Amino acid sequence: xxxxxxxxxxxxxxxxxxxxxxxxxxxxxxxxxxxxxxxxxxxxxxxxxxxxxxxxxxxxxxxxxxxxxxxxxxxxxxxxxxxxxxxxxxxxxxxxxxxxxxxxxxxxxxxxxxxxxxxxxxxxxxxxxxxxxxxxxxxxxxxxxxxxxxxxxxxxxxxxxxxxxxxxxxxxxxxxxxxxxxxxxxxxxxx
Numbered sequence: 055x056x057x058x059x060x061x062x063x064x065x066x067x068x069x070x071x072x073x074x075x076x077x078x079x080x081x082x083x084x085x086x087x088x089x090x091x092x093x094x095x096x097x098x099x100x101x102x103x104x105x106x107x108x109x110x111x112x113x114x115x116x117x118x119x120x121x122x123x124x125x126x127x128x129x130x131x132x133x134x135x136x137x138x139x140x141x142x143x144x145x146x147x148x149x150x151x152x153x154x155x156x157x158x159x160x161x162x163x164x165x166x167x168x169x170x171x172x173x174x175x176x177x178x179x180x181x182x183x184x185x186x187x188x189x190x191x192x193x194x195x196x197x198x199x200x201x202x203x204x205x206x207x208x209x210x211x212x213x214x215x216x217x218x219x220x221x222x223x224x225x226x227x228x229x230x231x232x233x234x235x236x237x238x239x240x241x242x243x244x245x
Contacts, residue, residue, distance in 0.1 A: 077131055078220045079138045085224045089146035089231070096238035097156070098148025100193075102141055105161040110137035114167070132167045135220070136187060139227030140234075147235055156194050158234055163188040163199075169219050182206070183219035185226045193237050200233060202226045 081089065104110055112133025140160070144150050170182040184205040191198055204225035206218050 077135060077216045079131075079135060081139050081142050081228070082221070082224045085139075085228050086142070086146065088228065089143040092147040092232075092235055096148050096235045098144075098238070099151040099154045099156075100144065100148060100238070101152050101154040101157040102144060102150050103157055103159045104137060105159060109133045109162050109165070110141075112165075128169075130167050130169070130219075132165050132185070132223075133162075135167075135223040136165060136185075136227050136230075139223060140231050143228060143231035144234065147231070148238065156238075157192075158194070158238075159192045160230070160234075161190040161192075163190060167219065167223070183222045185219075185222040187226050187230065189230065191230075191234065191237070193234065196237055198233075198237070200230070202229045204229075 080086070110133055113129050113131045115129055141150055144158075164186065165188075166184075166186050168184045182205075185203070187202045189200060189202075191200070202225075204222040206222050206225075
């Protein structure tokens with residue numbers, strides 16, 4: 055009886071099992087409050103366009119940094135996480151309306167997330183996260199290119215399994231949204 059159980063476990067490990075994590079797709083309360091303080095600092099509303107158009111739906115399946123084995127494959131929603139946070143920030147600060155006269159086009163040149171699992175955790179918990187984002191932005195009046203990077207490696211256990219990676223997405227998304235607001239005419243203060 056032990057042999058079939060071992061074979062089943064070996065088959066699952068080799069079949070590319072994926073770990074599904076409970077990611078958050080809205081801004082952290084602190085960042086949402088920052089966006090609310092920026093309300094009215096720039097003219098709005100704006101229409102928000104992403105290039106490629108499917109970036110807001112992008113989900114990557116990848117392994118944890120430094121971890122070998124197909125059982126570590128995790129769905130990492132880099133595009134979903136960044137696009138939803140940028141939209142929420144801009145919606146709060148100036149409003150987002152698909153029919154608005156001023157269109158902000160964000161062309162994603164590169165977007166990468168990486169993470170590592172804790173070796174001590176009994177449950178799947180991300181204990182290190184990094185995100186880099188390179189974009190070209192056109193707001194109808196100006197064009198610019200920018201790169202954003204965030205990394206987080208807290209000392210203690212995060213309150214949720216995905217808090218570390220959610221936090222770096224908050225930082226990158228808020229930095230991009232702040233730059234858009236600044237170019238639109240407002241100057242939100244960095245936290």
